[in-house]
Amino acid sequence: MAWYNDTGKDCDVVLSSRIRLARNIAHLPFDGYLSRSDAEKVINDCKKIIEENSGTRDFEFCDFEKADAYQKTSLCEKHLISPEFAKKKGPHALIYSKDCDIGIMLCEEDHLRIQAFSRGLSLSPAYDKANKIDDLLSEKLEYAFSEKFGYLTKCPTNLGTAMRASVMVFLPALSLTDKISDVIRSVSKMGICVRGFYGEGSKSLASIYQISSDISLGISEEDMIKRVEDVTEKIAKLEREERRRIFENSKAQILDKIGRSCGILKNAYLMSSNEFFEHYKNLRLGISLGAVDNVSLETLDKLFVDTMPATLICENKSADKTECENSQRRDMLRAQMIKKALS
Amino acid sequence: MAWYNDTGKDCDVVLSSRIRLARNIAHLPFDGYLSRSDAEKVINDCKKIIEENSGTRDFEFCDFEKADAYQKTSLCEKHLISPEFAKKKGPHALIYSKDCDIGIMLCEEDHLRIQAFSRGLSLSPAYDKANKIDDLLSEKLEYAFSEKFGYLTKCPTNLGTAMRASVMVFLPALSLTDKISDVIRSVSKMGICVRGFYGEGSKSLASIYQISSDISLGISEEDMIKRVEDVTEKIAKLEREERRRIFENSKAQILDKIGRSCGILKNAYLMSSNEFFEHYKNLRLGISLGAVDNVSLETLDKLFVDTMPATLICENKSADKTECENSQRRDMLRAQMIKKALS
Numbered sequence: 269m270a271w272y273n274d275t276g277k278d279c280d281v282v283l284s285s286r287i288r289l290a291r292n293i294a295h296l297p298f299d300g301y302l303s304r305s306d307a308e309k310v311i312n313d314c315k316k317i318i319e320e321n322s323g324t325r326d327f328e329f330c331d332f333e334k335a336d337a338y339q340k341t342s343l344c345e346k347h348l349i350s351p352e353f354a355k356k357k358g359p360h361a362l363i364y365s366k367d368c369d370i371g372i373m374l375c376e377e378d379h380l381r382i383q384a385f386s387r388g389l390s391l392s393p394a395y396d397k398a399n400k401i402d403d404l405l406s407e408k409l410e411y412a413f414s415e416k417f418g419y420l421t422k423c424p425t426n427l428g429t430a431m432r433a434s435v436m437v438f439l440p441a442l443s444l445t446d447k448i449s450d451v452i453r454s455v456s457k458m459g460i461c462v463r464g465f466y467g468e469g470s471k472s473l474a475s476i477y478q479i480s481s482d483i484s485l486g487i488s489e490e491d492m493i494k495r496v497e498d499v500t501e502k503i504a505k506l507e508r509e510e511r512r513r514i515f516e517n518s519k520a521q522i523l524d525k526i527g528r529s530c531g532i533l534k535n536a537y538l539m540s541s542n543e544f545f546e547h548y549k550n551l552r553l554g555i556s557l558g559a560v561d562n563v564s565l566e567t568l569d570k571l572f573v574d575t576m577p578a579t580l581i582c583e584n585k586s587a588d589k590t591e592c593e594n595s596q597r598r599d600m601l602r603a604q605m606i607k608k609a610l611s
Numbered sequence: 612m613a614w615y616n617d618t619g620k621d622c623d624v625v626l627s628s629r630i631r632l633a634r635n636i637a638h639l640p641f642d643g644y645l646s647r648s649d650a651e652k653v654i655n656d657c658k659k660i661i662e663e664n665s666g667t668r669d670f671e672f673c674d675f676e677k678a679d680a681y682q683k684t685s686l687c688e689k690h691l692i693s694p695e696f697a698k699k700k701g702p703h704a705l706i707y708s709k710d711c712d713i714g715i716m717l718c719e720e721d722h723l724r725i726q727a728f729s730r731g732l733s734l735s736p737a738y739d740k741a742n743k744i745d746d747l748l749s750e751k752l753e754y755a756f757s758e759k760f761g762y763l764t765k766c767p768t769n770l771g772t773a774m775r776a777s778v779m780v781f782l783p784a785l786s787l788t789d790k791i792s793d794v795i796r797s798v799s800k801m802g803i804c805v806r807g808f809y810g811e812g813s814k815s816l817a818s819i820y821q822i823s824s825d826i827s828l829g830i831s832e833e834d835m836i837k838r839v840e841d842v843t844e845k846i847a848k849l850e851r852e853e854r855r856r857i858f859e860n861s862k863a864q865i866l867d868k869i870g871r872s873c874g875i876l877k878n879a880y881l882m883s884s885n886e887f888f889e890h891y892k893n894l895r896l897g898i899s900l901g902a903v904d905n906v907s908l909e910t911l912d913k914l915f916v917d918t919m920p921a922t923l924i925c926e927n928k929s930a931d932k933t934e935c936e937n938s939q940r941r942d943m944l945r946a947q948m949i950k951k952a953l954s
Contacts, residue, residue, distance in 0.1 A: 603867075
């Protein structure tokens with residue numbers, strides 16, 4: 269079962285929590301100056317440590333010099349890698365847990381980027397998972413660390429704890445009335461920023477935004493996690509108030525929109541991913557307003573990931589990759605998956 | 612049960628058959644020159660004859676000088692009167708059977724216009740019904756009739772049998788590919804014309820057209836009925852071929868369109884009549900292609916009439932007419948009726 273299949277705290281607004289730790293190996297140059305053999309050594313050392321210490325958990329290894337475009341994009345859709353990582357040249361790899369809640373990007377901007385995910389507003393559990401992996405690796409590897417600057421990273425904005433704490437939030441009401449702009453402005457003063465679906469410079473997708481810590485120097489991991497959680501709870505409260513306000517003012521129109529999206533998802537024969545995002549948004553809002561029966565947030569959020577263009581192809585055994593170059597075939601498969609999941 | 616609730620011959624293409632007979636009372640001036648008292652006499656005489664001879668059938672009487680706008684428009688939506696009749700000034704009235712398969716417009720363009728409807732391609736049964744009413748009335752009334760010109764009518768184009776035989780046909784495929792233009796051109800040479808939903812000068816609605824006889828002088832009722840039926844069968848054959856062709860060429864797109872319309876109709880919370888016509892078209896096509904389960908042509912065609920703006924208000928007991936001035940309230944009622952009928 270994928271991790272995003274769970275329910276979680278504040279699930280009506282918060283989809284998931286994520287911790288990312290950046291680490292570099294001492295005495296090795298940063299990315300861009302790292303030799304091929306050093307990069308391969310970083311990858312192989314980490315792979316070995318995880319293989320020997322994974323315990324009961326299953327991990328997968330993906331060599332990005334060998335992976336095909338669908339695999340790369342699918343991992344990006346699952347947020348296990350950054351879009352930049354997918355495009356990178358030279359040796360780089362990903363180790364990730366089978367249920368996709370842990371990922372270690374090797375030779376990204378930093379030598380190691382450990383990520384852990386958890387459902388709903390739950391940064392501490394995510395931090396615990398990331399920390400465990402970090403402990404395991406740090407036992408065998410020597411990290412680049414300074415008493416003054418903390419973990420040394422390629423980009424100086426990541427110095428200190430080198431941690432980024434972020435949550436994916438669903439803000440259809442705040443974005444409909446564009447109150448999201450005020451929210452973005454006001455949190456930026458607290459070392460926290462609101463970004464699009466794929467992080468820096470990306471747009472929101474289906475009214476999903478990323479709230480994340482923007483500094484890591486001069487603040488402990490625990491304090492930053494608390495700060496992100498506090499801000500997220502405040503935003504969630506605003507979002508809920510806005511949903512109620514909109515619903516009271518335009519009940520018929522909102523129920524109509526939700527009902528239509530539900531009907532279309534259960535009956536369409538072709539469904540593009542962009543169209544799905546729109547219906548996903550309406551249905552997710554509908555579930556939180558109590559206006560949709562028999563569909564859970566978990567089912568819907570799982571569909572959101574499973575029907576992404578590349579993931580759809582990678583995880584559908586019946587899908588022939590060549591055949592799926594044809595977008596109609598993909599849209600047909602997506603519609604079938606959605607129909608099956610919702611009925 | 613309304614007559615349009617039945618199944619009928621060639622129902623996938625032919626919705627209904629209609630016979631209209633125009634009659635005028637001898638020695639009375641035509642409409643426009645008829646005095647108020649003469650008009651009232653025509654109305655009362657006919658009313659009396661029907662009341663005394665209706666047998667087991669229930670007839671309604673509607674005085675158009677007293678009827679409200681909703682009643683008039685609803686009768687027009689059911690094709691029991693012409694749009695011109697609804698707008699007319701002075702004494703005019705309608706006698707109609709409770710199940711709406713027989714109507715007698717009094718003081719329309721002609722003193723009497725007897726109409727009879729029947730489901731599917733069935734002009735002869737419709738003619739029998741109209742003829743029976745005509746026989747009944749002609750026993751007591753003296754019609755204006757000449758050996759040379761047949762029944763005398765206000766407009767010379769109606770001389771002769773003064774009969775119009777027409778069928779309502781559903782031609783989504785021929786209208787999609789615009790082959791309907793060729794059809795219209797080719798039948799016009801045979802004294803037959805293809806018109807829009809409300810007859811002369813009107814547009815098609817939901818791909819529904821009216822095929823009707825255009826002449827009544829020099830041809831017997833039986834011959835004209837046969838001619839209209841033959842032409843209709845030919846058009847039905849063309850339409851079916853075109854449906855199959857389109858379906859084979861764009862199966863996924865057609866199934867998608869049908870599925871979506873089905874999903875929207877079963878789940879929308881607000882539905883305008885114009886939007887309904889579009890979904891009706893897709894669903895009706897879907898039923899004939901075997902792509903829609905659990906919805907019959909009869910259910911759908913009944914909805915088509917029942918959800919028309921004025922009929923919706925007149926026949927829905929829970930509908931407050933003042934409240935229904937509000938189009939959102941109407942759209943909500945319509946959506947509820949559709950949902951109920953289709954589930």
